[in-house]
Amino acid sequence: MKLYSTNNKTYEVSFQEAVFNSLPQDKGLYMPVEIPRLPDDFIENLHQFSLPEIAFRVADNLLQGIIPSGDLKAIIDDAINFPAPVVKLTEDQYVLELFHGPSLAFKDFGARFMSRVMAYFLREGEKELNVLVATSGDTGGAVALGFLGVPNTLVTILYPKGKVSPIQELQLTTNGQNIRAIEIDGTFDDCQALVKQAFVDAELNEKFRLTSANSINISRLIPQTFYYFNAVAQLQREGKKDVVFSVPSGNFGNIGAGLLARKMGLPVKQFIAATNANDTVPTFLNGGIYQPKPSVATISNAMDVGNPSNWARIMDLFQEDQSAITKLVSGYSFNDEQTKDAIAEVYHLYDYVVCPHTAIAYLALNAWQKQHPQQENTGVFLATAHPCKFPDVFSDEIAADIEIPEQVLELEEKPKQADALGTDYASFKAYLLAEEGTSV
Numbered sequence: 001m002k003l004y005s006t007n008n009k010t011y012e013v014s015f016q017e018a019v020f021n022s023l024p025q026d027k028g029l030y031m032p033v034e035i036p037r038l039p040d041d042f043i044e045n046l047h048q049f050s051l052p053e054i055a056f057r058v059a060d061n062l063l064q065g066i067i068p069s070g071d072l073k074a075i076i077d078d079a080i081n082f083p084a085p086v087v088k089l090t091e092d093q094y095v096l097e098l099f100h101g102p103s104l105a106f107k108d109f110g111a112r113f114m115s116r117v118m119a120y121f122l123r124e125g126e127k128e129l130n131v132l133v134a135t136s137g138d139t140g141g142a143v144a145l146g147f148l149g150v151p152n153t154l155v156t157i158l159y160p161k162g163k164v165s166p167i168q169e170l171q172l173t174t175n176g177q178n179i180r181a182i183e184i185d186g187t188f189d190d191c192q193a194l195v196k197q198a199f200v201d202a203e204l205n206e207k208f209r210l211t212s213a214n215s216i217n218i219s220r221l222i223p224q225t226f227y228y229f230n231a232v233a234q235l236q237r238e239g240k241k242d243v244v245f246s247v248p249s250g251n252f253g254n255i256g257a258g259l260l261a262r263k264m265g266l267p268v269k270q271f272i273a274a275t276n277a278n279d280t281v282p283t284f285l286n287g288g289i290y291q292p293k294p295s296v297a298t299i300s301n302a303m304d305v306g307n308p309s310n311w312a313r314i315m316d317l318f319q320e321d322q323s324a325i326t327k328l329v330s331g332y333s334f335n336d337e338q339t340k341d342a343i344a345e346v347y348h349l350y351d352y353v354v355c356p357h358t359a360i361a362y363l364a365l366n367a368w369q370k371q372h373p374q375q376e377n378t379g380v381f382l383a384t385a386h387p388c389k390f391p392d393v394f395s396d397e398i399a400a401d402i403e404i405p406e407q408v409l410e411l412e413e414k415p416k417q418a419d420a421l422g423t424d425y426a427s428f429k430a431y432l433l434a435e436e437g438t439s440v
């Protein structure tokens with residue numbers, strides 16, 4: 001498997017280089033030179049396979065033997081050891097639950113796979129790996145748990161002060177060991193800009209072996225394709241087809257992975273990019289210009305991204321053809337009031353609690369289905385996080401119905417440990433150079 005930079009297709013690197021370098025120096029993103037199609041008989045018979053079996057076939061198809069079968073199977077069995085069920089709400093609406101991993105968000109798929117792949121490639125005696133990650137809420141917790149205790153690895157998580165939920169903050173800041181957190185007095189986009197600048201900083205690259213655990217890293221995206229295949233597998237068992245995925249979107253890695261899955265042959269009729277008020281992409285998809293802007297805070301905070309990293313990958317996947325993108329990807333955005341109303345609606349109609357991000361995907365699916373009444377479809381909206389991570393968003397009636405998992409109750413006992421910084425790059429760089437953290 002070779003990868004090129006979206007800014008220079010003649011610049012090719014190996015998978016291992018892309019995993020460890022994360023971001024090409026030309027500030028593009030790595031994309032596979034080849035995205036091989038899976039055999040038709042595998043796609044038609046997905047229903048015969050379990051999630052780990054599907055994950056192995058999909059990963060092996062992309063990696064093309066870079067990780068030998070036995071090792072790849074072991075990585076997948078260890079990383080993807082929790083379910084991703086599709087739950088039926090109505091004949092044409094299903095919810096794909098992606099929050100059954102340890103951090104209770106879909107990010108566990110990417111973070112757990114990535115940490116194991118990095119550990120696999122890391123050779124004994126090599127320079128310590130310095131993982132930088134920016135989070136608007138869910139990535140940080142998943143990456144912290146994915147990398148906790150991984151030898152010779154130090155993880156630095158940047159999060160926007162006051163803009164993540166209290167439980168998300170505990171997930172980021174209570175780990176200790178090789179995980180440290182920095183509270184940035186700014187937005188998620190500021191955090192993301194700081195880490196991206198660090199990746200192209202010659203002095204830092206000289207001193208450290210820097211890598212990213214955000215979805216700019218291709219090893220985060222590959223495992224996120226698994227659950228799209230697995231969702232179609234479950235729907236095949238119910239005789240359902242013409243699948244439309246509605247995806248809560250912030251940095252656009254999730255929907256990017258879905259599009260990658262389609263390119264590998266997964267039959268998907270339509271994708272829906274569902275955002276909150278941070279509507280850079282829906283504006284573009286609905287005929288406006290693509291104009292990244294500073295993110296605004298919403299109750300679906302993990303999607304508070306004004307300059308989505310993976311949009312460049314999606315444009316590249318469609319060879320920059322805007323009309324091809326808008327045919328396959330529809331965009332909708334919703335405000336906080338609409339989000340709260342959707343949470344109440346889903347609860348009262350289906351006795352089911354959705355987190356605010358999931359509520360937006362539900363709204364977007366409804367909007368799309370209403371606009372396309374003639375089109376046969378099975379709508380699936382992605383539930384990206386467990387509702388217990390956002391207790392402040394729910395009415396007392398709904399909150400009382402949310403089961404709090406053990407790992408969340410345990411978090412409340414632990415003290416927060418985070419350093420504080422502003423948004424200026426010089427301070428961040430000085431912080432990194434001071435080498436305060438320790439790997440294990």
Ligand SMILES: N[C@@H](CCOP(=O)(O)O)C(=O)O
Nearest residue numbers: 135136137138139215251302
């Ligand atoms: N939604 C994210 C923002 C970072 O996105 P990523 O997919 O690039 O890691 C979060 O929850 O932190």
